[in-house]
Amino acid sequence: MKLNPDQRAIIARINSAFDALYKLDNIGLTPLRSMLFDFNKTDEKNHRSMLDNTFKEHHPNTASITDCAKLFTVKHIADALINPKWEIKDLLRIKKSCIYSQSIVDNYREKIRECWKEQDIDYLSKLDYLSLVDYDLYIKHQLEQGKRS
Numbered sequence: 001m002k003l004n005p006d007q008r009a010i011i012a013r014i015n016s017a018f019d020a021l022y023k024l025d026n027i028g029l030t031p032l033r034s035m036l037f038d039f040n041k042t043d044e045k046n047h048r049s050m051l052d053n054t055f056k057e058h059h060p061n062t063a064s065i066t067d068c069a070k071l072f073t074v075k076h077i078a079d080a081l082i083n084p085k086w087e088i089k090d091l092l093r094i095k096k097s098c099i100y101s102q103s104i105v106d107n108y109r110e111k112i113r114e115c116w117k118e119q120d121i122d123y124l125s126k127l128d129y130l131s132l133v134d135y136d137l138y139i140k141h142q143l144e145q146g147k148r149s
Contacts, residue, residue, distance in 0.1 A: 002061050007135055010127070011067050017074040017124055020115045024108065032104050033073070039097040040076075041069035063132035071127050076101035077112060078124035 003011070018033075025031035044065045048055040056062070063071075072095075079085075080102040091099050105112060116124075130138040 003063060004061070004135055007061075007063060007132060010131055011063060013123070014067065014070050014074055014127065017078075017116065017119045018070045020119060021074070021077070021112065023111060023115055024104065027108065027111070032108075036076070036097055036100055036104065037069055037073045039095070039100060040072040041065060043072070043095055043097065044068045059133045061135065068129065068132055071129060071132060072097060073101075074124050075127045077105060078121045078127075080105035081109065081112065081121055082125050 018037075021033045024033040048065065051058070076098055079098075084102050084105065086094065086099050086102050088099070128138060130141065
């Protein structure tokens with residue numbers, strides 16, 4: 001895995017936001033951040049294995065499964081903070097982690113905001129998976145949309 005400096009900077013911001021949510025693992029008996037991360041890690045492993053082991057061939061400079069799982073963990077929580085949109089009926093058509101993230105936010109919104117007082121929640125909600133798995137394609141899409149970030 002050979003990541004460019006921009007990808008490493010994105011991962012650093014993801015790690016900072018993920019680490020800041022450590023308090024979610026200390027609420028009650030369920031380690032919420034870890035559970036959500038595990039959902040995302042399993043989804044990412046399944047996604048990569050469904051591609052008949054050609055994932056690395058098509059994406060040679062990709063972030064690790066762990067980094068991508070952390071991206072989805074913080075992105076889904078940030079999305080739920082900004083624009084909660086999922087309902088129980090959506091569970092059949094979206095990733096379980098999306099609904100789980102929204103439930104965590106619904107129950108612990110203030111604690112998350114406290115954890116993320118140093119984070120740019122808007123930035124986190126706009127994280128793009130493609131930026132970690134195929135940066136050249138990500139930049140191409142950004143340029144096509146006229147909004148390179």
